[in-house]
Amino acid sequence: MSTPPALRVVEKEWVAWRRLWKASVFQATVAPLLFLAAMGLGLGDLVNKGSGGVDGMPYLVFVAPGLMAATTMMQAAGESLWPVLGGVKWMRTYHAAVATPVGAGELFAGHVLWTCLRVLLSATVFLIVAAILGGVPSLWGILAIPAAVLGASVFAAALNGYAVTQESDVPFAVIMRIGLFPLFLFSGTFFPTSRLPDWLQPVSWFSPLWHTVELCRAATTGTAPSAGSVVGHVTFLVACLALGCWWGVRRFTQALTS
Amino acid sequence: MIAAIAVKEAGRRRHRGGALRVVERNTLAYRRMWLAFVTGLFEPLLYLLSIGIGVGGLVGKIPGPGGEPIPYDQFVAPGLMAAAAMNGAVLDTTFNFFFKYKYAHTYDAMLATPLEVGDVARGEVIWALIRGGIYSGAFLVTMVVLGLVGSWWAVLAIPAALLIAFAFAGAGIAATTFMRSWTDFDFVNLALIPMFLFAATFFPISQYPDALQIIVRCTPLYQGVAIERSLTTGQLQWTMLLNALYLAVMGAVGLRIATARLRVLLQP
Numbered sequence: 454m455s456t457p458p459a460l461r462v463v464e465k466e467w468v469a470w471r472r473l474w475k476a477s478v479f480q481a482t483v484a485p486l487l488f489l490a491a492m493g494l495g496l497g498d499l500v501n502k503g504s505g506g507v508d509g510m511p512y513l514v515f516v517a518p519g520l521m522a523a524t525t526m527m528q529a530a531g532e533s534l535w536p537v538l539g540g541v542k543w544m545r546t547y548h549a550a551v552a553t554p555v556g557a558g559e560l561f562a563g564h565v566l567w568t569c570l571r572v573l574l575s576a577t578v579f580l581i582v583a584a585i586l587g588g589v590p591s592l593w594g595i596l597a598i599p600a601a602v603l604g605a606s607v608f609a610a611a612l613n614g615y616a617v618t619q620e621s622d623v624p625f626a627v628i629m630r631i632g633l634f635p636l637f638l639f640s641g642t643f644f645p646t647s648r649l650p651d652w653l654q655p656v657s658w659f660s661p662l663w664h665t666v667e668l669c670r671a672a673t674t675g676t677a678p679s680a681g682s683v684v685g686h687v688t689f690l691v692a693c694l695a696l697g698c699w700w701g702v703r704r705f706t707q708a709l710t711s
Numbered sequence: 712m713i714a715a716i717a718v719k720e721a722g723r724r725r726h727r728g729g730a731l732r733v734v735e736r737n738t739l740a741y742r743r744m745w746l747a748f749v750t751g752l753f754e755p756l757l758y759l760l761s762i763g764i765g766v767g768g769l770v771g772k773i774p775g776p777g778g779e780p781i782p783y784d785q786f787v788a789p790g791l792m793a794a795a796a797m798n799g800a801v802l803d804t805t806f807n808f809f810f811k812y813k814y815a816h817t818y819d820a821m822l823a824t825p826l827e828v829g830d831v832a833r834g835e836v837i838w839a840l841i842r843g844g845i846y847s848g849a850f851l852v853t854m855v856v857l858g859l860v861g862s863w864w865a866v867l868a869i870p871a872a873l874l875i876a877f878a879f880a881g882a883g884i885a886a887t888t889f890m891r892s893w894t895d896f897d898f899v900n901l902a903l904i905p906m907f908l909f910a911a912t913f914f915p916i917s918q919y920p921d922a923l924q925i926i927v928r929c930t931p932l933y934q935g936v937a938i939e940r941s942l943t944t945g946q947l948q949w950t951m952l953l954n955a956l957y958l959a960v961m962g963a964v965g966l967r968i969a970t971a972r973l974r975v976l977l978q979p
Contacts, residue, residue, distance in 0.1 A: 476894050484904050491908035495918050496766065499783065503771035512769075623744060630750040638761035648765055 458555040462563020463570070465550070470571075480531070481575045485524035486582050492516050492643065493588055507645060510590075510674060517588030518669035519642035521579050522601050525572045526662050529605035530633050532568045533612035534625045540564075541617050541708055551709045561613055561705040565698070568609040569602050576601040583673075591675025600672060603690050604665025608633075610697030614704040636662045641670075664689050729826045733834020734841065736821075752846050755795035756853060762913065763787045763859075773915060776937065777946030781861070788859045789943040790912035792850050792868065793875055793935035796843045798903065800876040803839045804883030805899050809890055818977055828977055832970045836880045836962075843876030844869060854943065862945025871942060871955075875935035878958035881965025882931070888972035906932040934958050 456464075470477075497512030507515040540547040550560050576598050583589050589597075616625070639649065640662035646654055657663045664686040671677035741748050767783035775781040811817035818831050847869055854860050883899075890896065910932035916924050927933055934954035941947050 476897060479897055479901055484900070487905055487908050491913060495909070495914040496762070496770075498918060499770045499773055499914055500766065503773075503783075504769045507769065623747060627746050627750050630753045634754060635757055638757050639765075643761055644765040644769065648768060 458559040459563040459566060461555060462550065462560055463567045466564070466567040477571075481528055481571065482578050485520060485575065485579055488524065489513075489517060489520050489579070489583060489586070489588070492520065493583075493586065511587075513586065513588045514590060514674060515645075515670070516643060517583040517586075518597055518673040519640075519666050521576060521583065521597060521673075522604055522662060522665040522669045523637045523640065523642045524579070525576050525601045525605045526608050526665070527633065527637060528575055529568050529572055529609040530612055530629065532571060533564075533609045534616045534628070535622060537564065537613055537616035538619055538622055538625075542620075547617075547709055557705040557709040558702040560709070561617075561701045562698075565606060565609045565613055565701070568613075569606050572602050572605040572609075573598065576605075580673075589673045591673060593671075593675045594673040597669040597672040600665060600668035603687070603694070604661060604668070607661045607665075607690055607693045607697060610694055610701050614697065614701030617701075617704050617708045636660050641666045661690060661693050729830030730833035730837055732824075732826060733821065733831055734838045737834075737838045748842075751799060751842070752849050754798070755791045755846070755850055758791050759784070759788055759850075759853070759857075763791070764857075774917075775944045775946050776941045776948060777944075779946060781944055784857070785859050785861060785944060786915070786940070787913060788854050788857075789868065789939035790936045792847055792854070792872060792943075793932060793939045794907050794910075794912050795850060796847055796872040796875040797879045797932050797935065798907070799843045799846055800839045800879040801883045801899065801903060803842060804835060804880045805887045805890075806896060808835060808884055808887050809893075809896070812887070812976075818973075822977055828973045829970050831977070832884060832966060832973055835884060836877065836966060839880035839883075840873050840876050843880075844873055847872030847876075851943075860943050862943065864941075864945050864947065865943045868939055868942045871935070871938045874938075874955060874958050874962075875932075877962035878931060878935075878965070879962075881962035881969065883965070884969035885965040885972065888969055888976060906930050911936050931958065931961055 493513035493516050497516065500506060500512040506512050537547075540550075547560060551557055555563075580589065580594060580597060584594065612628075615628075619625075639653075640646070640657060640660045642662070646657045646663065649657065668683065668686045668690075671683060677683050763784040767787065770783035772780040772782055773786055775786065821831055822828065851860070851865065851868055854865075886899070910927055910930045912932070916927055916933075919927060934957045937948070938951050938954050938958075941951050
């Protein structure tokens with residue numbers, strides 16, 4: 454049996470990345486850790502002095518899983534917008550790919566899968582450093598890695614589907630600012646959603662990032678509110694991912710086969 | 712003879728407002744990208760709501776620039792205002808400038824008119840200042856509405872934001888003239904993100920060990936944060952003058968280097 458075409462797409466990305474990985478190290482790995490140091494240690498010290506931390510845990514322990522989920526979401530978004538438009542419009546490598554036995558749907562799957570692998574690497578590095586700094590009290594924390602990858606895949610699938618039919622990258626900056634950035638700041642990342650105004654709290658239930666943050670935090674602290682809540686979060690994210698994949702395959706097919 | 716002088720005169724007269732023509736061009740261009748312009752304000756405002764108010768409630772009061780305790784949201788807001796002035800100016804004068812210089816060839820087109828290289832550099836800096844002024848004005852109004860301004864000195868926070876924008880715009884263009892490809896722009900992020908996070912924006916400098924404090928005090932953003940925080944809290948310090956001098960020199964030197972470099976790059 455030959456290699457599935459989607460894995461060929463992953464292979465192509467891997468070959469390119471092997472030569473270019475240095476350029477992405479800062480954004481993907483170092484910047485999230487700087488956020489962790491500034492917020493977890495610098496700001497965290499003020500929070501711990503001011504109110505004894507969040508829900509009884511030091512602020513570093515609270516914010517580390519939030520930042521892990523939020524920065525991997527941002528990474529997945531960055532990988533799914535500009536590179537996709539580059540492939541379909543600027544460099545047209547996607548047209549080259551579908552001229553081979555690779556289909557549009559497989560191209561989509563391959564690119565999402567590749568993004569997941571990138572996130573896997575960043576999340577692992579983040580978790581290790583957070584653990585060294587003392588932000589991961591439980592060994593269950595290792596499960597935060599698959600949780601972060603699952604959460605990031607939701608955004609990768611949806612944004613791949615969105616980006617593939619765009620005419621220019623001007624709306625991307627707007628999406629980052631008014632779509633993803635509010636999620637980054639208000640999905641229970643830096644402070645518990647119980648501190649949001651009452652009317653805004655139900656809105657956060659629809660944020661895939663909030664579900665990811667809750668899962669990561671349950672893992673790194675080793676305390677889940679209930680087994681049911683974990684199943685609920687996973688179900689929500691898997692449902693979003695399935696929807697995103699269905700839509701993404703459709704959009705890729707529309708854009709690349711005519 | 713007279714006709715020749717008249718033509719020369721006319722050329723010079725048109726030339727005098729050259730930088731403003733560049734500003735006019737940018738205004739026209741941004742009319743088609745107004746959403747990208749308006750949403751530039753979102754980032755600092757959302758940070759203010761999330762970190763300032765959301766996390767700030769967990770922090771309570773901390774010592775202000777003069778030592779008197781102030782609520783955390785009043786502490787972080789001027790820091791975010793300074794950071795926003797920096798980010799706005801740098802984005803416009805690095806990424807956008809490079810695109811126009813290298814790919815859109817906007818500046819080659821400009822120099823085919825009576826505009827001169829100095830006009831291009833000055834015009835882009837003025838444009839960055841206008842943009843920075845609008846953002847910082849809107850941010851200051853939000854601070855007043857949220858009750859985060861403790862003094863009438865805050866009126867000077869907008870000119871201070873313009874000074875920050877001037878410093879970073881000058882330095883930004885100067886740095887961009889040395890960039891070879893987009894990969895080099897990683898250095899921009901490498902400079903901006905650590906400054907944004909660590910130049911006393913989110914927590915006071917006293918959190919650091921002494922050696923680190925000296926390094927932080929030398930960063931350009933720290934100068935801006937120190938000025939803005941003193942003004943909006945009303946806890947003035949004489950060192951603000953040094954901070955302002957630092958920023959003014961940085962902007963002027965940057966603009967000087969940028970103009971000299973552009974002369975070589977754009978007029979071979």
